[in-house]
Each structure stands twice: as structure tokens, then as C-alpha cells.
Amino acid sequence: MRTHQLVLAWIERQLSDGALSVGGRLPAERALAEQLAVSRTSVREAIRILEAMGVVRAGVGSGPEAGTVVISDPTAALGSALRLHVATQHLPVSDIVETRILLETWAAARAKPDAPELELAATLLGEMDAVERVARTADDFLALDIRFHLALADAAGNAVVSAMMGSLRESIQGYTARFTANLPDWAATASRLQAEHRDILAAIRNDDGAHAATLVAAHIEGYYREGGVGPAAEE
Amino acid sequence: MRTHQLVLAWIERQLSDGALSVGGRLPAERALAEQLAVSRTSVREAIRILEAMGVVRAGVGSGPEAGTVVISDPTAALGSALRLHVATQHLPVSDIVETRILLETWAAARAKPDAPELELAATLLGEMDAVERVARTADDFLALDIRFHLALADAAGNAVVSAMMGSLRESIQGYTARFTANLPDWAATASRLQAEHRDILAAIRNDDGAHAATLVAAHIEGYYREGGVGPAAEE
DNA sequence: TAGTTGATGTGGTTGGACCACATGGTTTAC
DNA sequence: GTAAACCATGTGGTCCAACCACATCAACTA
Numbered sequence: 399m400r401t402h403q404l405v406l407a408w409i410e411r412q413l414s415d416g417a418l419s420v421g422g423r424l425p426a427e428r429a430l431a432e433q434l435a436v437s438r439t440s441v442r443e444a445i446r447i448l449e450a451m452g453v454v455r456a457g458v459g460s461g462p463e464a465g466t467v468v469i470s471d472p473t474a475a476l477g478s479a480l481r482l483h484v485a486t487q488h489l490p491v492s493d494i495v496e497t498r499i500l501l502e503t504w505a506a507a508r509a510k511p512d513a514p515e516l517e518l519a520a521t522l523l524g525e526m527d528a529v530e531r532v533a534r535t536a537d538d539f540l541a542l543d544i545r546f547h548l549a550l551a552d553a554a555g556n557a558v559v560s561a562m563m564g565s566l567r568e569s570i571q572g573y574t575a576r577f578t579a580n581l582p583d584w585a586a587t588a589s590r591l592q593a594e595h596r597d598i599l600a601a602i603r604n605d606d607g608a609h610a611a612t613l614v615a616a617h618i619e620g621y622y623r624e625g626g627v628g629p630a631a632e633e
Numbered sequence: 634m635r636t637h638q639l640v641l642a643w644i645e646r647q648l649s650d651g652a653l654s655v656g657g658r659l660p661a662e663r664a665l666a667e668q669l670a671v672s673r674t675s676v677r678e679a680i681r682i683l684e685a686m687g688v689v690r691a692g693v694g695s696g697p698e699a700g701t702v703v704i705s706d707p708t709a710a711l712g713s714a715l716r717l718h719v720a721t722q723h724l725p726v727s728d729i730v731e732t733r734i735l736l737e738t739w740a741a742a743r744a745k746p747d748a749p750e751l752e753l754a755a756t757l758l759g760e761m762d763a764v765e766r767v768a769r770t771a772d773d774f775l776a777l778d779i780r781f782h783l784a785l786a787d788a789a790g791n792a793v794v795s796a797m798m799g800s801l802r803e804s805i806q807g808y809t810a811r812f813t814a815n816l817p818d819w820a821a822t823a824s825r826l827q828a829e830h831r832d833i834l835a836a837i838r839n840d841d842g843a844h845a846a847t848l849v850a851a852h853i854e855g856y857y858r859e860g861g862v863g864p865a866a867e868e
Numbered sequence: 869t870a871g872t873t874g875a876t877g878t879g880g881t882t883g884g885a886c887c888a889c890a891t892g893g894t895t896t897a898c
Numbered sequence: 899g900t901a902a903a904c905c906a907t908g909t910g911g912t913c914c915a916a917c918c919a920c921a922t923c924a925a926c927t928a
Contacts, residue, residue, distance in 0.1 A: 459921030694890030
């Protein structure tokens with residue numbers, strides 16, 4: 399077994415045992431290296447991997463922001479992994495869109511009408527209206543749009559689905575932004591999207607999960623079809 | 634931006650541009666370091682991350698197995714990421730099981746009756762029977778069981794769903810094996826599972842996706858409930 | 869008292885050295 | 899001539915020692 403994997407195993411063990419939990423700090427790199435009788439290089443390689451996995455955050459200097467602390471950001475790991483594999487052309491964008499529809503449809507059907515995340519979703523709806531009125535820039539709108547959809551996914555109360563939703567969205571964000579910039583009439587598209595958003599949120603609040611799911615599927619499919627991407631497109 | 638991220642960006646760019654694709658080789662670490670005007674350490678940190686993401690494989694020595702070559706194993710990345718986050722206690726096992734049911738149900742409903750992956754699934758069924766007759770060891774059976782379910786997922790023809798299925802299964806494999814070992818009557822459980830497997834495969838081959846989906850959901854839920862884990866359990 | 873300064877400890881980066889390993893060409897023994 | 903032994907080469911794997919940038923906090927100074 400390679401040395402950095404030994405370090406990884408040690409840290410994972412600490413996490414499983416509860417000796418290390420979210421918010422906790424790893425020993426300093428030099429100290430950990432000495433403790434495990436390995437070089438600092440190997441410790442750093444392990445930490446690099448954990449950082450890429452969204453398990454720790456490393457900060458220089460002193461104080462609360464410094465040191466290597468345990469966090470939990472599964473979305474980061476899944477997102478960059480998916481993005482890289484999309485880059486290798488081995489994960490078709492159409493499959494990602496299809497999966498997104500699957501997960502988000504399920505989330506919409508499952509979300510409870512009184513889920514607190516729906517408040518955030520409603521707020522984001524209002525902000526998107528404001529952005530539309532004032533600036534009419536697609537970028538700002540899309541940033542809010544992403545958060546809206548993530549809020550809906552969160553409302554289903556499944557951390558794995560939430561993380562996957564976020565990562566799917568992140569992995570094709572560049573793709574989405576590119577074709578959005580080329581839409582002929584962004585203002586019209588935006589107002590249509592907003593109307594659909596409102597309908598989805600209303601359906602969930604009416605406890606009509608089946609209807610909400612249908613609306614979500616149509617919403618996402620329609621958007622990507624407009625941009626020429628989708629389950630039907632051949633990448 | 635940290636140095637290793639620069640290297641990561643360069644490699645990702647090469648992948649996106651097609652200058653590097655699956656099966657291709659990265660320049661040697663020392664050469665790449667010189668080319669990008671960074672230290673070999675930074676190059677290695679980047680490669681470590683890519684390796685953890687299932688994007689490259691590093692091998693020592695000379696010949697075909699040596700050097701750093703581009704592969705594509707999304708399951709590896711998602712799997713270890715999920716496993717680590719389960720270790721941090723921030724991803725409940727019940728959420729993973731629930732997500733697995735969601736994905737596998739969808740795959741069963743979508744799989745085409747003539748999908749080639751179903752042949753593999755049928756073969757695995759036979760092997761599980763053989764294992765049951767001869768050895769009656771749960772470990773061997775479970776290994777085949779995993780491959781059977783993955784084959785079903787692959788039959789749906791969505792690479793993202795396949796990768797996620799594999800990673801979900803991998804991330805809780807330890808969990809599953811642990812409670813399986815404690816089942817009171819493994820032989821009875823195994824033969825029940827086999828009967829259910831057969832029904833699922835038959836439903837798919839009859840093009841009855843809806844029925845197949847129902848059977849899959851019951852199959853998975855039943856198994857984990859027997860072990861005390863599931864969407865209903867509080868972890 | 870208020871401001872400056874320096875000591876301390878953190879991760880970030882570098883260059884160099886050596887190891888284990890696998891291949892392939894060269895030399896040697898028969 | 900053939901087969902075995904050998905060594906040169908190039909790969910990733912590991913370690914070490916040093917230095918940097920940064921953030922904090924205590925000590926010192928005006």
C-alpha cells in the first residue's frame with residue numbers, strides 16, 4: 399500500500415470512530431507526519447485528496463481559518479468528478495440531464511408542503527423577478543435559478559439526492575451557460591421559466607406531488623431542448 | 634490559485650480539447666513539471682487527485698502498465714467520496730439506500746428487454762445458484778449479487794446512473810456485509826433473494842417495466858429492512 | 869494608552885536525492 | 899548460435915531540508 403493511502407486510512411478511521419468529526423482539526427502536517435512515521439509529502443498528498451473530496455479544508459496562517467479542518471461538502475467531490483469525466487467524453491451530457499430530471503422529479507414529488515426550504519425557494523423567485531426587471535442579464539438569473547432548484551431538491555430531505563443534484567448541475571454549468579448566451583430572446587425565456595417555477599412551487603405547496611413532478615420534468619426538458627441538449631440529443 | 638490546481642486545470646484543458654483522451658498517457662512527472670514550470674511535487678499532488686477521481690492510473694516501471702495513463706472510472710470517485718462522507722456521519726445510510734432504490738427502480742423501468750446486459754445478469758443468476766448449492770457462503774453470493782444489480786442498472790443505458798449505482802453500493806458495502814453476517818437463516822434469505830431476482834429479470838424481459846420497478850423496490854427495501862436499515866430507520 | 873514590531877505556527881512550494889520496479893539492449897557463458 | 903545473466907534507462911514512490919506567505923498574538927515602544 400502506498401504511503402499516502404496509509405494516511406488516508408488513518409484519517410478515515412478517525413472519522414469512523416468519531417475521534418474526528420465535522421468542525422474538528424487534523425494535527426498539523428508536520429506533527430501528523432511524525433506521528434504516523436511518514437514524510438510530510440505523503441501526508442500532504444492524502445490531505446489533497448480529502449480536500450478534493452470535500453472532506454477537509456486547508457487554510458494558512460493562524461486562527462480559526464487556519465489549519466486543516468474537517469468539513470462535509472459531498473457536492474464538491476461529486477461535482478468535480480463528474481466534470482472531469484465529462485471532459486474525458488465518457489459521460490454524455492445527455493445522460494447527466496436525464497439523471498437530473500430523474501432526481502429532481504423525485505424530489506418534487508416527495509417534498510413536503512411545509513418544508514422550510516420552500517421559503518428560500520420563494521425568496522429566490524422574488525430575486526429572480528428583480529434581476530429580470532433591472533438588469534436582464536442571464537448570468538445573475540441563472541445563479542439564482544440554480545439555487546432555486548437546489549432548494550427544491552433539499553426540500554425532499556435526502557442528503558445524497560441533494561448532493562448529487564448539486565454536482566450534476568455544477569458539472570454541466572459551463573455547458574448550460576454557453577447555450578443560454580445564444581438564446582434568441584432571453585427575456586421571453588426568462589419570464590416563461592419564472593412562470594413555470596411558480597407553478598412548480600405552487601403544486602408542491604398544494605401537496606400535489608405528482609403534478610409537481612410532471613411540471614419539473616417538462617420544465618427541465620424544455621429548457622435543454624431549447625439549447626439543443628437533452629436525452630434525445632446525441633451529445 | 635495554488636500550484637497543483639494550475640496543473641489540474643492544464644490537464645482538464647487537455648482532456649476537454651481532446652489532446653488527451655482515455656488510453657492516452659500524461660507526460661512523465663518530471664517532464665510535465667518542467668513544461669509547466671512547477672515543481673514535481675505539485676504535479677504529483679494534481680495526479681493524486683486525478684487518481685482519486687478515477688481519471689488516471691499511475692504505474693511504476695516500464696512498459697504498458699507504467700506511466701500515468703488516462704482512464705475513466707467515475708464509480709471510483711463517487712464511491713470513495715460517498716464512503717468518506719458516510720464516515721463523517723453527514724450522509725445517513727438510510728438516504729443512500731433510499732437513493733439506491735430510486736435509481737435502480739428507474740433503471741428497471743427503463744431497461745429494454747433486449748439489452749445485452751441482461752445476458753450477463755442471467756449468467757450471474759446461475760452462478761449465484763451454484764454458489765448456494767456448493768458453499769453457502771454469503772460473501773461470494775453477495776459479490777455476485779452486486780454485479781447482478783449493476784448489470785440491471787447498466788441495462789438502462791445511462792452512464793451517470795450506472796456510476797452512481799456502483800458508488801452507492803460500494804459506499805455501504807461494509808455496512809451490508811456486516812448485517813448480512815448476522816442473519817439468522819442465510820440459506821433461506823438467499824433462496825428468497827434468488828426468487829426475487831428471477832422475477833425481476835423476467836419482468837424486464839417481458840417489457841413490463843412498471844412491474845419490474847415495483848419488484849425491485851420491494852426487493853431492496855425488504856433486504857435492508859431485514860438488516861434494520863432503510864428509509865424508515867433512523868440510522 | 870495606542871501603535872509597532874517581532875516571534876510563532878500554519879499551510880504552500882521547491883529542489884534534490886534515493887528507492888523499487890519493469891523493460892530492453894548488451895554482454896557473457898555454454 | 900543460443901540462452902542466460904547483466905546492466906542502462908526511465909518510470910512512479912518516498913523522503914528530506916529549506917524557504918515562502920500568511921495570520922495571529924504577545925511583547926515592546928513611543
